[in-house]
Amino acid sequence: xxxxxxxxKIKNEAQAQIKALEAENDEKVREISRKVNAExxxxxxxxxxxxxxxxxxxxxxxxxxxxxxxxxxxxxVRQQLMSEAFDAALKQMTEMAPDKYVKxxxxxxxxxxxxxxxxxxxxxxxxxxxxRWLDGYNASHNTKLTLSGxxxxxxxxxxxRNDRIDTNCSWDMLIDDARADIExxxxxxxxxx
Numbered sequence: 001x002x003x004x005x006x007x008x009k010i011k012n013e014a015q016a017q018i019k020a021l022e023a024e025n026d027e028k029v030r031e032i033s034r035k036v037n038a039e040x041x042x043x044x045x046x047x048x049x050x051x052x053x054x055x056x057x058x059x060x061x062x063x064x065x066x067x068x069x070x071x072x073x074x075x076x077v078r079q080q081l082m083s084e085a086f087d088a089a090l091k092q093m094t095e096m097a098p099d100k101y102v103k104x105x106x107x108x109x110x111x112x113x114x115x116x117x118x119x120x121x122x123x124x125x126x127x128x129x130x131x132r133w134l135d136g137y138n139a140s141h142n143t144k145l146t147l148s149g150x151x152x153x154x155x156x157x158x159x160x161r162n163d164r165i166d167t168n169c170s171w172d173m174l175i176d177d178a179r180a181d182i183e184x185x186x187x188x189x190x191x192x193x
Contacts, residue, residue, distance in 0.1 A: 079183070086179050093171045094156045101128045105157060106137060108169040109145075112160045116143035119161040123154040123170070 096104065105128070109120070122129045134147045152159060154170035161167075 082179065082183065086175050089178075090155055090171055090175045093175070098128050101156070102133055105129055105133070105169075108157065109137060109160070110141065112167045112169055113141075113143060113145070115162060116141075116145070117162075119146050119148045121148045121150055121152050121159045121161060123156060123158075124151040126151070126156065129158055 120129075120134060131147050134145055137143070138145055148161070152170070155172050157170040157172075157174065159166050159168050159170060
């Protein structure tokens, strides 16, 4: 065999081995690709299945949160409207005509008096409930109520003091009392609705 033939034979054998290795590598690459693609499909199917199961629950939760947000906003609006209404009611009470103001205070005082010898405290800016008013009340109800020189930070009405017990008949307290009842009812309706 000539040197050229030996070189050609070695070259042919080397190329055959290279082709065999390339074919083997191509097969390994195809096998790895099949496995990877199968795993990818399995993961995709798993996520799709999970999403299919969880999507209604996620939507339901979002709906619940949206409803709660809407109720919270509605409650805030109602509270704001109630605050405005109660502020207006307090203003209206403080601006009552003097005769109505005094009649209302007389009714409250008649309900609050227990001994007939209590002390009456009025607000700092009180215009209608004064000594003349209290003297008239005492004369018509046969009581011995006294007007305190101390003034309170209330919008109107009075506080009746019997020793260490105060009966708060201020307009502020009456409004706060009504507000607590009404707010409780509004919250009940919102929760039920």
